[in-house]
Structure formats: C-alpha cells, structure tokens
Amino acid sequence: MSDKKSDLSLIIMAAGSSSRFCAQAPAHYRIKKQWIRLGSLPLWQKVANDFKKIYNFKKIIITACDLDFVYMQKICDFEIVLGGKTRWESMQNALEHVQTQAVLISDVARWNLDENVFFNLLEAFDDSTDCVAPYLEVPDTAIYKETYIDRTALKLIQTPQLSRTQKLRCLKNENFTDESSAISANHGKVVYIPGSPKLAKLTYYNDIFALKELPSPSVEIFTGNGFDVHAFEKGKKMVLGGIEIQSDFGFAAHSDGDVALHALSDAILGAIGGGDIGEWFSDEDPQYKLADSKVLLKQIYDFAISIGFQLIHADITIIAQTPKIAPYKSKIHTSIAEILYMDKSRVNIKATTTENLGFIGRKEGIAVMANVNMKFINWKEKI
Known part of the structure; x- marks a missing residue:
C-alpha cells in the first residue's frame, strides 16, 4: 500500500x-x-x-x-x-x-x-x-x-x-x-x-x-416497566390484551388503544434500552390509524429477539372500574402468552379497581402497569 x-x-x-x-x-x-x-x-x-x-x-x-x-x-x-x-x-x-x-x-x-x-x-x-x-x-x-x-x-x-x-x-x-x-x-x-x-x-x-470457544452470553437480568392510560370512547370496539371485550365503548387512541399491550410493549423496550412505543409507532403516522396492537407488540418483541434478548417473565396489572376484567382474564392470559412465544406459566395477569376513586373510579378510562424480566439468548444451548 x-x-x-x-x-x-x-x-x-x-x-x-x-x-x-x-x-x-x-x-x-x-x-x-x-x-x-x-x-x-x-x-x-x-x-x-x-x-x-x-x-x-x-x-x-x-x-x-x-x-x-x-x-x-x-x-x-x-x-x-x-x-x-x-x-x-x-x-x-x-x-x-x-x-x-x-x-x-x-x-x-x-x-x-x-x-x-x-x-x-x-x-x-x-x-x-x-x-x-x-x-x-x-x-x-x-x-x-x-x-x-x-x-x-x-x-x-x-x-x-x-x-x-x-x-x-x-x-x-x-x-x-x-x-x-x-x-x-x-x-x-x-x-x-x-x-x-x-x-x-x-x-x-x-x-x-x-x-463454541467464544465467551457465553452474560447471565445478567434486564428489567423493564411500562405504564399506559387510555380514556374511553363511545362507539369504538374495545380490545384489551389482544381480546375483544363486550362494551359500549372502546379506547380513545390513534391505534386500537389496547392499553395492556401498549404497557407491555413499553416494558420490553425498557428492558432492552429500545426507547418507547411512541418512538416506534407515532400517533401522527396514518399507517398506524386503528392499528392492531398485537401486531405492534409482536414487531417489538421480534426485534428484541433479533438483537439477542428473550423474555423470562411478564407481569401485567389492569386497573379498571369498568368493564369487569375477570371474565376475560384467562383469554387475555392465553393471548399474550401466544404473542410472546411463551408458556403461560411465564405470564401473569392481575386485575384491580381503584375503589371508585379518581378517573378510573369515575369510569372514564383504564390504566395498565407491566413489568418484564429479560435475558440474553443463550445460543450455546444449541451447540
């Protein structure tokens, strides 16, 4: 040279x-x-x-x-x-x-x-x-x-x-x-x-x-949390946790407003350091108008997998005065586990009310908290 x-x-x-x-x-x-x-x-x-x-x-x-x-x-x-x-x-x-x-x-x-x-x-x-x-x-x-x-x-x-x-x-x-x-x-x-x-x-x-001679993936655990709130909107289909809920109102949102999957998406992004759901799917982008949040969550988790992460456990708390969540918990549980390619034992769904306090107690909307633990994919398990 x-x-x-x-x-x-x-x-x-x-x-x-x-x-x-x-x-x-x-x-x-x-x-x-x-x-x-x-x-x-x-x-x-x-x-x-x-x-x-x-x-x-x-x-x-x-x-x-x-x-x-x-x-x-x-x-x-x-x-x-x-x-x-x-x-x-x-x-x-x-x-x-x-x-x-x-x-x-x-x-x-x-x-x-x-x-x-x-x-x-x-x-x-x-x-x-x-x-x-x-x-x-x-x-x-x-x-x-x-x-x-x-x-x-x-x-x-x-x-x-x-x-x-x-x-x-x-x-x-x-x-x-x-x-x-x-x-x-x-x-x-x-x-x-x-x-x-x-x-x-x-x-x-x-x-x-x-x-095989290279170092194994780190065994450290990454924790992420997500929180989301949506007000009710009359005349719109309600989708929660990927499941249609019988109700006279849905969620006011650019997408389908699935507050549970939005919180879960943010929790996953938090664990991998991937920003937040708004950075990924802007509410000003017409392509996400009435978007299916199951598709959005899957895109986020597939990305997490592609860069080397996998979920260990997900814990989701739905805070709602109305509608009643209990009749749908099992279906929501199954829906989320399937989206995340996980055994149901690795997913937990909780539901509670605010005892008629605040905007949730006044039946104006729903809030959801989600927490996840993730780790690096151990590719050496396949050797």
Whole structure:
C-alpha cells in the first residue's frame, strides 16, 4: 500500500437480515447472527473491536438495517450507517462517509479475524491495484453442470477485501456479492492472495458450532416497566390484551388503544434500552390509524429477539372500574402468552379497581402497569 498505510477506512457489513441463519431456528430463538452475544457484546461489535486493536483506521463504519440503526447508535461509539436492501446499496451508503483513498470492507459473518491475511492485503495493494481479495483453494473434485472441471482454476473468495475507494464509487448498481467481482466486471485490476480457514462465514444456524470457544452470553437480568392510560370512547370496539371485550365503548387512541399491550410493549423496550412505543409507532403516522396492537407488540418483541434478548417473565396489572376484567382474564392470559412465544406459566395477569376513586373510579378510562424480566439468548444451548 506504498507510503499511505494510514490512509485507510474500514466498513463492516452488518445490515443483513440473517434470513438463512434464522430460518433454521424456532421463532423465539431467531437472533440475527450479528447480534449473537459474547458476554454482553454483540458479534458485530466484537468484529469491530478486533480490527481496531490491530490497525489505526481513519474511520470504522458499520452498516445497519433500518430497525437496528438507531439502537446500534445508542450502544457504541463506532459510526453507524443505514444500510440498503442489497449489499451493494449498503456499501454505497457507507462509502458516502469515507474520505480515504482506500477502504477495507469485511462481512460481519466472517467474525474470526486473521491478522496475517489483513497485513498481506496491505502489502499486496499498490498504485496499480484496484482490489486485493483473499481466497481459498478448492481441495475436492469439482463438477459444474455435469462436467468435471479443473479445481486448481477455482478460487473461493473471502473478505475482508481492500479496494480503491473511487473505483467502488463508480460501480454500477448490479447484484454483485463482493467487491472483487464488481471491480473485475468493471475492468479493474484485482489481485488475489491466499486466505485463511479462520475467515469461514457464519451463514447457517448450524454454523454456530464454530463459535463454541467464544465467551457465553452474560447471565445478567434486564428489567423493564411500562405504564399506559387510555380514556374511553363511545362507539369504538374495545380490545384489551389482544381480546375483544363486550362494551359500549372502546379506547380513545390513534391505534386500537389496547392499553395492556401498549404497557407491555413499553416494558420490553425498557428492558432492552429500545426507547418507547411512541418512538416506534407515532400517533401522527396514518399507517398506524386503528392499528392492531398485537401486531405492534409482536414487531417489538421480534426485534428484541433479533438483537439477542428473550423474555423470562411478564407481569401485567389492569386497573379498571369498568368493564369487569375477570371474565376475560384467562383469554387475555392465553393471548399474550401466544404473542410472546411463551408458556403461560411465564405470564401473569392481575386485575384491580381503584375503589371508585379518581378517573378510573369515575369510569372514564383504564390504566395498565407491566413489568418484564429479560435475558440474553443463550445460543450455546444449541451447540
């Protein structure tokens, strides 16, 4: 890399949905691979820290999907950039924040940094080169469309790859899976160097076995609480805890007004440090007009799972003078347990009145308190 070895930025691609990885896991275990926890540290942060330890990059940029974007910004000091629908779009978004002449791009799925490969990339990058990529040889007999081919001519391409920034910026929007293939297709010079088995990708859930030597998730417990109030509105259907309640009035709200699920949503967000339900679903956004709160709660909890959390227990207190909650408690109990993929023994529903005191006692509305305990998903249980 001549005399410009400090003129280098790093992009870590972590905006993927982990669809292949999550497809093999049950719903309550669908943690995205970039959020596998090592202690309390997510895998993407471990990868960024590893790179930071071995080289003084001008900037370390991490791409994130839209759901993860704000959350990742809250919990780290790295520069988080909103990714796109494809790897190419995510890369181009990240390149807008790069000022260096060269950029190293790595996939978070290649979580095991090989320092020798990294420094060999630097050594091979010269003024005539547009990209340097590591590769593995193919040790087995290879067939392509029923024809045996020369395996010595095959290369399994890995990341990280070191590229000329301006060359990447000029690429057309095509479905390339890495930088070397895109640059080669656009008549750039690509140099290949030996890679490393350490750079194997974490792609499918069964690949998690490769992480067995890494630290287990922290066993700490996270507690969150939520509180919500809604006034009554005549002529509107009442929905509470995901169950329709027989009543002449419902809740005054932008959505269906399910005060129990709103409080529970806030409790989950509190436990994971995810803000509040108003930040997620604005009451000024027309798409949430009369929205089903079961769908909103499921979206929040699915997000919590995707970043590595799971519920241990939920306790919900409904404070109402009217309507009578007792006839519906069992159905509410079952409804909430199903939404949260939990056994009913992990969910508790309580109901009380205010003894005719206050706005609740005057039968003007309902309040709900919710408390949850959560922990990190222990992915090592599956090894």
